Each structure stands twice: as C-alpha cells, then as structure tokens.
Amino acid sequence: MIFRLIFNDFAYFFGYTVIIKVVMADVDVTALVSSQPPVKEEQGGGGEGGGGSERDAGGGLTDVQREVLERCLHALKQAQNDSHTLAALLLITRLCPASQLDKPTLRRIFEAVGLNLPARLLVTAIRGSENSGLPPQELLSLGTALLAALSTDPDMACHPQLLTTIPLLLGIIANGPVNQQSSNTDSDPANVAKSAGEGKTSKQKGDDDSEVNGVSTSQEASPSSKLDKAIAADCYQILTAVCALPRGPDQLLSRGAIPALCQAVQQNQTFSHERGLALLGCLLAGKNKDKVWSKHTAELLTLLVRLSKDFCQATDQTKLDMCAQLAQFLPPVGVAAESEELKGVVACVWGVLRPMLQAKLTPKHIGPMLVLSACLLDLYGWEFVGPPKFCCLLVNRACVEVRMGLEEPPGNELSRELQHTLTGCYRIMEAAIEQACCLAVSQTTAPPHSSIPSISLQQSRQVLGVLEEAFSALMYHLQQVDQSRYGDPFIFATFRSLCSWLAEETLCLKEEVTGLLPFLIGYSRSHLQGESPEHGLSDWMSEMSVREETGAWTGKEALRYLLPALCHLSAEEGPRKVLLTLDTPAMLVDFLSQCWTSLKGKGGVASARDPSMETACSALLNFTVTEPERVRKDPCFRTLEALLGDALPVLVHKPLLLVLAANYCTLGLMIGRLKSVPSGSVEAGQRRLFSSALRFLRSALDSGSSPGPVKVSLSWEESWDDVAELWRLCLQALGGCVRVQPWITSLVREEGWLKHTLTMLSQCSALPDQHTQGALEEALCAMADQCPVCKAEIGDVMRKDKGALICMRNLKKSVGVK
Structure with missing residues (x-):
C-alpha cells in the first residue's frame, strides 16, 4: 500500500464523509467495487523499498478507478485543510491498490501531498x-x-x-x-x-x-x-x-x-x-570513516565494545554471521590506537577467532573471518594475534584462499564477494612479508615492531614458502589481464599487493617476475598518463581495501607502489635490460616531472618527505651508473637534466626536502660526468645546475669556531644517515665532471666551494670517517689535475701543514707537496 492505513478509526474526524460525497458524485460505486481485486493490507507500509517491485509489476487501473483517482488528486490539490487532504489519501489507499499504481502516478500523488503536512x-x-x-x-x-x-x-x-x-x-x-x-x-x-x-x-x-x-x-x-x-x-x-x-x-x-x-x-x-x-x-564506509571516528571516538568505541561482547558471547553460527558486521565498526589505523578499551576489544576478538580459524569452515564463512582478521592486523599488527603457530596458520589460510581464488582458468570472473575476501587476504600476506623475508635471510636480524612474536627461523621459512606460492598465483592472474581491465579496482588491489612482495623479494621467482615486467610497466604507465578508466577506482579502494587509500586518485599511485621493486630490478642486469626495452627511464622522468609540477604548485612547501620521488631517483641512478651509453643517447635524460636544473636551485633552500635535494644533486652530477666538453658556450641550465650543486655540497660540513673534528652542520644532522652516502657520491661525481668538463673548475672557485673546503680542512683535526675523507680527496685531486690555479691554491694551504689536509696522500702527490 502507499501509506499505512492507520487512520481508519478517525475517518469521520477528518471529514472523510465530506470528501466521499465530493469525490464519489456521479461515480458508479458498484462498478468501482466490482472492478477491484482483493488486496492484502500491509503493515509497516514505509518499509525499505516501499513496495517498488510490486508497483512496477502492477497491471494498472480500471477506467472507473482511474476516474476516482483523478478526482482524489483534484481533491488533494484543492484541499482546504489537513482533514480534507488525509481523507483524500485514505480514499486512494482504499480504492487504488499500490500494486496497480505506476511511478508517474505515485509521483503525482506525492507532489499533491507535499512535505509540509x-x-x-x-x-x-x-x-x-x-x-x-x-x-x-x-x-x-x-x-x-x-x-x-x-x-x-x-x-x-x-x-x-x-x-x-x-x-x-x-x-x-x-x-x-x-x-x-x-x-x-x-x-x-x-x-x-x-x-x-x-x-x-x-x-x-x-x-x-x-x-x-x-x-x-x-x-x-x-x-x-x-x-x-x-x-x-x-x-x-x-x-x-x-x-x-x-x-x-x-x-x-x-x-x-x-x-x-x-x-x-x-x-x-x-x-x-x-x-x-x-x-x-x-x-562509516569509505572516505567518511576517518572523519567520523575522529569526531565521535567515544560513542563509536562504546558501540564497538558492545558489539564485541555480543560477538564473543554469541553462538558459533551467529559468530560466523557477525564477522563481516564487526569489521565495519573497527576504527581506522591510528585512531584511538592508545585506547585500552580498543586493545581489550582486539584481544577479545582474536581469542574468539583463533578456534574458529582452526576449525573446518565453508567458503561462505572463511572469507568474512579472514577480512576481519586483516582489519585487526591493521590496528596492532601481530601483537594480539596469538602464538607463532597460529600466526603461521593464519598466513597459510590466507595464502590458500588466494591460490584457490586466482588459479582459475582464464576468463572466469571473480564475484565481488570473492574479490573482497582476496583483498583481505592480501593484507594478511603483506603483514607477514617483511618478517618472513628478514628472518629468512639472517637469524640475527632484529624483528620489525609489528612482527610475529617469537617466530622461529624454520617457521619464517615456511611462511616465506607459502607466500611465494600465493604471489606466484597473483602473477599468474595478472598475466591474463589485458589493457581493457586496467581500470578494474580489483586488478589494482592485486597489483598493489604484488608490489609489496617485490619491494622485499625479487630473487624468488626471478624468471616469472621478469616475464611480468611488460604488464607491470604498461599498467603503471597507463595510469600515470591517464589512459585507464579510473572512475570510482579511489572510492572502491577505500571501501574494499582493508588498508584504506587516502586522498584523491591522481594516477601516480600504481607507479608509487612499483618503485621499490624497480629500484631493486634496475640494479640486476637481466631485469634491467627488459626495463630498458620498455622505456622505463622515460616513465620515471615523467613521474618526477609530474611530482615536481605538483610540488611547485604548492609553493615548494612540503609537510613531509615524499619517499616515492627519492626512490624514483634511486632507480634512475642505477640506470645512469650501469648504462652510460643509454644515458648519452636517450632524450629522456636531457629532459631529466632540465628538470634537475629547474628544481635544485629551489630545493637547496628547503630544509624539509633535503633528502630529495641530495638525490637530485647526485643525479645531476652523475649525468654530468658522462657529457663531453661543450663545443660552444655553456648552457645556462647546465651552469645553474652545477652552481646549485656546489652550494648544496658546501653546506653539509661545519668546522666550527674552534679546532677539533669537523661536524655535520645542524641543517643536515637530522638527515645525515639518509644523505651521507649520496653526499659522498656527489663529490666523486663532481671529480668526474671536472675531468670531462674543465670549465667547471672556474665555477668551483667562483662559487667559493674550493676556498670553503680548504679553510674547513685546514681548521679541523679530522673528518667524520674515512669514506668522507676519500670523497673529498678525489674531488680535490681532480681539480688540481685540471686547473693550475686550483692546484696552486691547494698547494699553498697544504704547505702550511695544518689540519686534516695532511692526511690526504694522493692530494699531496697531485699538488707536489711532500
């Protein structure tokens, strides 16, 4: 029925009699009654769905009913008070069953009634x-x-x-x-x-x-x-x-x-x-979850405690049915993390899940349980999961589900429910990857904070074995994917999970990984260049993925996940050759260009480092070191040089982006050492790049006002562990640049780098380490060999026999000082 018939007993009060006289005038009542099929009166008329399916399937009204309906609609529009309106509605519900009303007719009734009443x-x-x-x-x-x-x-x-x-x-x-x-x-x-x-x-x-x-x-x-x-x-x-x-x-x-x-x-x-x-x-689904939990933490925690108690006290069958519901009400990672109530909930739920996961389960129930397990892992890692044996069992069950779900013949479509289960399994696998890979390499490796407690080396190797089989299934599945499915969110979830494995492990399944590179690069490039249909991809990932995606979809996400693996693979000869055939360096340069454009749009201000830009630089550095001929000939490296020349002068003045600046400086100098002597005047971009690099390098060390060992400057101290090796590599590359492009020596003197360095070395008693001393000595030797003026200046300082310079034997030979 359209509305619940709740006012039958009050018909007279509402002027029902008056309206009947108006509406039923000149109508053949006998024909009207005889034309009506018997109709059941429904209670709870609003209900979800509002009887839409019956309405659409209705057979329509008779001519007499239609005439009455028109008069009722007229009465609704002309009603002088609420009594007349309600009476007309009552007539419609009694004489024109909802199952016989189509949507346009219902719309007319709704518009006539309005929302005021x-x-x-x-x-x-x-x-x-x-x-x-x-x-x-x-x-x-x-x-x-x-x-x-x-x-x-x-x-x-x-x-x-x-x-x-x-x-x-x-x-x-x-x-x-x-x-x-x-x-x-x-x-x-x-x-x-x-x-x-x-x-x-x-x-x-x-x-x-x-x-x-x-x-x-x-x-x-x-x-x-x-x-x-x-x-x-x-x-x-x-x-x-x-x-x-x-x-x-x-x-x-x-x-x-x-x-x-x-x-x-x-x-x-x-x-x-x-x-x-x-x-x-x-x-609480999708993008609202973080906001809602942050605002209503107390209410939602109280509700979660209530639901978890219900879950723990329920019968076995009810517990199975409640798994999916409980997962919805767990908070996002980081919200209420220190709450003892939340820790108690997680520990309690794991206590119930352990025997359930150890029992025989149907496919219908194993999925929600694994998804719930994945959500719990997101909150506190392996801390409350249970003993090592159960942790290994959990990983094994997830891996088995992945193999069963993905090792189907090509062309079989996965149901949305199965995709949701597999996405949860991926998270369990990801939580085990770092632990298994670290302990499989060395028994002495300190376990990660979120590692499986007290897991043995043998158990770790077993976990690594089942993970390898599961990720082999992921690669098999991705091999079947053609470009028309690049916009499928589940493919992105699968791709992302595989990348988490490749970030830690590229030696296992080496041939399979190399064979999959065309897909991995093609998929990443397609999203980066905006060629894939991505409507709803970000929203779907926030709903379906256990670890939620944050922020708007930009297209760079796929490559961001692949970058750690590319950093490893570009260092190995076989995979690197395949990557070069796929024009991977050009894609990395395009990525850096897009990221830099975005950064400039924010005024060059960054609240935190962007590790993906740094990792892209590392992969490009691998190509630069191992493939000099490709660097000389590939146009993308000229584009990269222009980008570095534009970015480095800005980055030099951004302390929060010091690590990125160190990467850019290293890349620029490593490319510069491969260039030949310019035939004409030096390009402005080249000069700007080297000037910025020299200013950047001289800011790393500080001799202080009193004699003693040289110290890392305050602006570099916090990041020194991340940039020390890059800084030393920059100095070595600077020496190489000076040898192939002697014009740089004049710039070295103009920018004050040589004078600053010699003053610092003469005042300090020692350098931080032998590697730093070696890098500085190599750069100074190159300048002495290529520039007589530099050689004379270095010799004058060394003859005074002061500071750390006296320890540089090769430099003494270069300048002729005994």
Whole structure:
C-alpha cells in the first residue's frame, strides 16, 4: 500500500464523509467495487523499498478507478485543510491498490501531498499539542508513514523540507515516542521547516561542526518508550533513502546521525540492530570513516565494545554471521590506537577467532573471518594475534584462499564477494612479508615492531614458502589481464599487493617476475598518463581495501607502489635490460616531472618527505651508473637534466626536502660526468645546475669556531644517515665532471666551494670517517689535475701543514707537496 492505513478509526474526524460525497458524485460505486481485486493490507507500509517491485509489476487501473483517482488528486490539490487532504489519501489507499499504481502516478500523488503536512504532524506529535485531536503516537505514525512513502522518490528524499525532519527522526529512533515539549513554537504551515528544525530540547554537533537541533539522547529507554515497529520501519526507510543519495551520508552526519544511532543500539530500540547498525555501517564506509571516528571516538568505541561482547558471547553460527558486521565498526589505523578499551576489544576478538580459524569452515564463512582478521592486523599488527603457530596458520589460510581464488582458468570472473575476501587476504600476506623475508635471510636480524612474536627461523621459512606460492598465483592472474581491465579496482588491489612482495623479494621467482615486467610497466604507465578508466577506482579502494587509500586518485599511485621493486630490478642486469626495452627511464622522468609540477604548485612547501620521488631517483641512478651509453643517447635524460636544473636551485633552500635535494644533486652530477666538453658556450641550465650543486655540497660540513673534528652542520644532522652516502657520491661525481668538463673548475672557485673546503680542512683535526675523507680527496685531486690555479691554491694551504689536509696522500702527490 502507499501509506499505512492507520487512520481508519478517525475517518469521520477528518471529514472523510465530506470528501466521499465530493469525490464519489456521479461515480458508479458498484462498478468501482466490482472492478477491484482483493488486496492484502500491509503493515509497516514505509518499509525499505516501499513496495517498488510490486508497483512496477502492477497491471494498472480500471477506467472507473482511474476516474476516482483523478478526482482524489483534484481533491488533494484543492484541499482546504489537513482533514480534507488525509481523507483524500485514505480514499486512494482504499480504492487504488499500490500494486496497480505506476511511478508517474505515485509521483503525482506525492507532489499533491507535499512535505509540509507530514513535517507538521511530527512537530505536533513531539510537542504533545492538546489541540491536535489525535494522540501523539498516532500523529507520529501518520507523519512517518507519509514521509516514508514520499522518500521513495529520490527528488523528494533530497528536498530541503524532508531533510529538516532528519533530527526529529533521529531523536525518535534514539529515545522512542517520548514527548519533547516546546510550547512556544508556532506550528503554522509557513513555519514547518523551522519547526522541524527546532522541535527539540537539546542540540547536537553535526560532523561538519555545525550545530544541529536534536532530541535529547540522555534518557534511558524504558518499556513505555519502546518504539512501535511500524514507526521504526518508516523512520529507517526515510533515513536509508536519504543515505542512498549522492550527498546523503553528509546530510545525515551533519545532523547528528552517529550519536543518535549509537544510542539507539545501546538502548536496544526497535530495529536498531537490524537496521540501525546497517545504516551506521553505511555512514562509516569509505572516505567518511576517518572523519567520523575522529569526531565521535567515544560513542563509536562504546558501540564497538558492545558489539564485541555480543560477538564473543554469541553462538558459533551467529559468530560466523557477525564477522563481516564487526569489521565495519573497527576504527581506522591510528585512531584511538592508545585506547585500552580498543586493545581489550582486539584481544577479545582474536581469542574468539583463533578456534574458529582452526576449525573446518565453508567458503561462505572463511572469507568474512579472514577480512576481519586483516582489519585487526591493521590496528596492532601481530601483537594480539596469538602464538607463532597460529600466526603461521593464519598466513597459510590466507595464502590458500588466494591460490584457490586466482588459479582459475582464464576468463572466469571473480564475484565481488570473492574479490573482497582476496583483498583481505592480501593484507594478511603483506603483514607477514617483511618478517618472513628478514628472518629468512639472517637469524640475527632484529624483528620489525609489528612482527610475529617469537617466530622461529624454520617457521619464517615456511611462511616465506607459502607466500611465494600465493604471489606466484597473483602473477599468474595478472598475466591474463589485458589493457581493457586496467581500470578494474580489483586488478589494482592485486597489483598493489604484488608490489609489496617485490619491494622485499625479487630473487624468488626471478624468471616469472621478469616475464611480468611488460604488464607491470604498461599498467603503471597507463595510469600515470591517464589512459585507464579510473572512475570510482579511489572510492572502491577505500571501501574494499582493508588498508584504506587516502586522498584523491591522481594516477601516480600504481607507479608509487612499483618503485621499490624497480629500484631493486634496475640494479640486476637481466631485469634491467627488459626495463630498458620498455622505456622505463622515460616513465620515471615523467613521474618526477609530474611530482615536481605538483610540488611547485604548492609553493615548494612540503609537510613531509615524499619517499616515492627519492626512490624514483634511486632507480634512475642505477640506470645512469650501469648504462652510460643509454644515458648519452636517450632524450629522456636531457629532459631529466632540465628538470634537475629547474628544481635544485629551489630545493637547496628547503630544509624539509633535503633528502630529495641530495638525490637530485647526485643525479645531476652523475649525468654530468658522462657529457663531453661543450663545443660552444655553456648552457645556462647546465651552469645553474652545477652552481646549485656546489652550494648544496658546501653546506653539509661545519668546522666550527674552534679546532677539533669537523661536524655535520645542524641543517643536515637530522638527515645525515639518509644523505651521507649520496653526499659522498656527489663529490666523486663532481671529480668526474671536472675531468670531462674543465670549465667547471672556474665555477668551483667562483662559487667559493674550493676556498670553503680548504679553510674547513685546514681548521679541523679530522673528518667524520674515512669514506668522507676519500670523497673529498678525489674531488680535490681532480681539480688540481685540471686547473693550475686550483692546484696552486691547494698547494699553498697544504704547505702550511695544518689540519686534516695532511692526511690526504694522493692530494699531496697531485699538488707536489711532500
């Protein structure tokens, strides 16, 4: 039925008789009655779905029914008061079954009724007005039934007037049909929207920090405040319809949905577990999760504790059914991490999961359990999982599911449910990768903070073995993927998981990895260049992935995950040759160019390092060192030089980006040593690059004001472990540049690098280490060999026989000092 027939007993009160006389005039009543098929009256008419399937399948109205319907619609439009409107609605529900009404007809009814009436009914019921002529319970029942029916139309569901009733509805489902009096509020139709927003006695903060009016949620539920099932069903129908709108979740969150729904569940209000938890799950999904948890940590933690207790105390079958639900309500990583309550929840749930995962399970139940396990691993790693034997079992079960799911014949499509399970399995595998790889190499390696506690070397090797088999299945699956599926989010999830393995392990399955490189590079390039359809990819990943993606999709994400593996693979001859045939250096240069453009757009200000840019530089450095002829001939390296010349002068003045500057400086100088002597004048870009490099290099060490060992300057001290080797490599490359491009020696003197370095070495008693001394000596020797003026300056300082210079024997020979 369109609306619940809750006002039959009040037909006379609403002027039903008057409307019947108006509408039924000149109508053949006998024909009308005989033309009606028997119809069952449904209770809880709003319900989710609003009877849409029956409506669409309806056979239509007879001519007599259509005539009555038209007269009722006319009466609705011409109604002089609420009594006439309700009476006309009653006639429609009695004489024109919902199953026989199509959507356009329903739309006409909805437009004729409007939203003012049901909103006023709610406000009147909540105020408890004595002039209404009906008990508040009946007004609530009628108002929610009307709103529920109207909300089945998306245009009505997003109407501002309907949205103003959301706080009222949330208050109803949280507290039940209690009266919240506000006697001074005008209930005139013109003020319905205002009344709907002000018919509350307390204010709640919405998730957008705006104050929204809401029913007080401080009252404990009692038998007298239990909500009628039909009213509860209608309230949830309306809220669910709003949630389904594009901006629906934000509309609910900003009106206090989280506290109200949490209270409804805590007080066990009607349908709170069946529909309230489902609605909460929708609101906590995807990109909203971080924001909602950060704002409502206390309420959601209390709810999670309640759900975890229910989970731990449930029967075995119920526990299996609750796994998927519980995973929805775990917080995102980092939120409430120090909460003892949360730690207690995680420990309790693991205690229940252990025997369940050790038992025989059907495919239907193993998936949700593994996804829940993955979510728990995200929060605290292996800390609460259990003994090493169970940890290994968990990894093994995840790997088995992956092999079973992916080693299907080509062309078999994976269901969405299976994709969700496999995505959870990937996270379990990723959590075990670093531990297994580290301990398989050396027994003395310190285990990572999140490692499996007390795992033995033998167990670690066993884990590594099952992981290898599972990632072999991932590679097999990806081999079947053609370019038309590059936009498939599950392919991205699979690609990402494989990259986490390749970042740690490229020696196992070496031939398979090398054979997969065309796909890996093609996939990354396609996304980087925006060739793949990516609509919804970011949203899907935030919903389906256990470890959520953050931020907007840019297209660079695929390559970011692959970069650590490329850094390893570009250092090995076989894979490197394949990478060169795939024009990988050009893709890396394109990536750096896009990242630098984005960084410049922010004014060169970065709140944190971008490791992916540094890793891309490392991979390009591998090509530069091992493939000099390719560097000389490939146009992408000229593009790279131009980029470095543009970026390094800016980076030199950005302390937060010192590691990136060290990478750029190293790359620029390593490329520079491969160039020949310029035939004409030196390009401005080249000169700018070397000038910036020299200023950057001289800022690393500081001799201080008193004699003693040279120290790392304060601006470099924090990053010295990351940049020391790059700094030394820069000095060696600088020596190489001086030997092939002697013009640089004049720049060395002009920029003051030589004078600064000689002064520092003469004042200090020693350098930080032998490697640093060797790098400086190599650069100085190159300058002495190529420039008589430099040789003379170095010799003059060395003859004074002071400081660390006296230890540089090769330099003494170069300048002729004994």
